[in-house]
Amino acid sequence: MRVVSGIQPTGNLHLGNYLGAIRNWVAMQETMTSEGGECLFFLADLHAISQPHVPSELAANTREMTAALVACGVDPSRSILFNQAQVPQHAELQWLLNGTARMGWLNRMTQWKDKAGKNREGASIALFTYPVLQAADVLLYQATHVPVGEDQKQHLELARDIAQKFNNDFATEEAPVFTLPDPIIPPEAARIMSLRDGSAKMSKSDPSDMSRINLTDDADAIMNKVKKAKTDPEPLPSEKAGLEGRPEAANLIGIYAAMAGISVDSVLSEFGGEGFGKFKPALGELLVTKLAPINDRFVHLRQDRNALDAILRAGAEKARTLAVPTLEKAYAALGLVRG
Ligand code: TRP
Numbered sequence: 001m002r003v004v005s006g007i008q009p010t011g012n013l014h015l016g017n018y019l020g021a022i023r024n025w026v027a028m029q030e031t032m033t034s035e036g037g038e039c040l041f042f043l044a045d046l047h048a049i050s051q052p053h054v055p056s057e058l059a060a061n062t063r064e065m066t067a068a069l070v071a072c073g074v075d076p077s078r079s080i081l082f083n084q085a086q087v088p089q090h091a092e093l094q095w096l097l098n099g100t101a102r103m104g105w106l107n108r109m110t111q112w113k114d115k116a117g118k119n120r121e122g123a124s125i126a127l128f129t130y131p132v133l134q135a136a137d138v139l140l141y142q143a144t145h146v147p148v149g150e151d152q153k154q155h156l157e158l159a160r161d162i163a164q165k166f167n168n169d170f171a172t173e174e175a176p177v178f179t180l181p182d183p184i185i186p187p188e189a190a191r192i193m194s195l196r197d198g199s200a201k202m203s204k205s206d207p208s209d210m211s212r213i214n215l216t217d218d219a220d221a222i223m224n225k226v227k228k229a230k231t232d233p234e235p236l237p238s239e240k241a242g243l244e245g246r247p248e249a250a251n252l253i254g255i256y257a258a259m260a261g262i263s264v265d266s267v268l269s270e271f272g273g274e275g276f277g278k279f280k281p282a283l284g285e286l287l288v289t290k291l292a293p294i295n296d297r298f299v300h301l302r303q304d305r306n307a308l309d310a311i312l313r314a315g316a317e318k319a320r321t322l323a324v325p326t327l328e329k330a331y332a333a334l335g336l337v338r339g
Pocket of ligand 1: 004005006007008044047133134137138146147148152
């Protein structure tokens with residue numbers, strides 16, 4: 001089994017990022033270590049240039065995200081951790097796959113339609129071909145499994161279509177060039193919402209810092225943010241159904257459940273009937289206990305640029321070694337002469 005997944009580098013990492021992709025990756029790494037599989041995790045910095053960006057911020061965010069991943073438990077000695085830009089085989093394979101991907105397929109991608117909006121003529125070509133690069137990311141390594149959020153399922157199906165067409169057109173059934181990857185979509189990925197508004201996603205770009213728990217927050221900041229989190233005056237219900245129409249309460253309970261690794265129902269069986277005066281301190285304590293070691297590693301590592309660059313360099317070297325054979329097979333299959 002080979003697991004491959006990518007994440008776009010962003011700064012100001014928060015609880016939503018941790019409980020979203022990052023924690024899943026760490027869990028995949030544990031599974032693969034015990035089952036003899038392999039994990040490749042990368043910063044999708046090449047994808048980041050598909051939309052307007054500030055170069056100095058991209059570089060800083062790439063390092064910041066690397067620090068966060070390692071702080072949260074992605075172990076560079078057990079998983080291959082790198083950024084795309086140091087593995088030119090991603091961009092090379094994308095070009096080769098551009099001959100196989102169809103305009104019609106890409107035109108149907110919902111992320112393209114959403115992000116380009118009404119201004120398709122002004123969107124970058126990179127935004128349009130973004131899913132072809134994503135296909136190259138996983139096909140390059142013969143990935144068998146790709147952990148992604150629900151929103152990336154369509155891109156994974158496209159990667160399978162590209163792989164299948166390429167194999168059909170340019171390879172034999174006995175010796176296919178690419179493996180068809182399966183998506184792994186976490187069952188009920190906790191959607192972490194703003195602490196100030198239970199209907200908005202927790203976000204790095206919310207102007208209020210009180211709306212999110214940052215990976216850089218210390219214990220006092222966490223306790224204070226939880227204490228001030230928006231709630232309603234009702235006591236907590238004893239069952240999940242009672243959270244309907246109470247987005248702030250549902251969010252705090254969901255955070256507790258995700259952090260404790262238990263179900264929403266078991267949180268409610270413990271706190272049902274209690275007010276927030278009792279629940280909030282318990283949630284604050286839980287967050288502080290679980291996040292303190294992560295925070296500690298993160299604040300140290302994020303300022304150690306040499307250490308971060310060394311991690312990415314070493315990861316990229318391993319990734320290049322794994323990438324070359326498949327890339328060469330693709331060149332040869334297409335009739336491209338390589339000395
Ligand atoms: N597009 C993905 C996202 O926005 C990130 C990504 C890039 C990715 N390449 C990938 C995810 C390959 C899985 C596999 O979340």
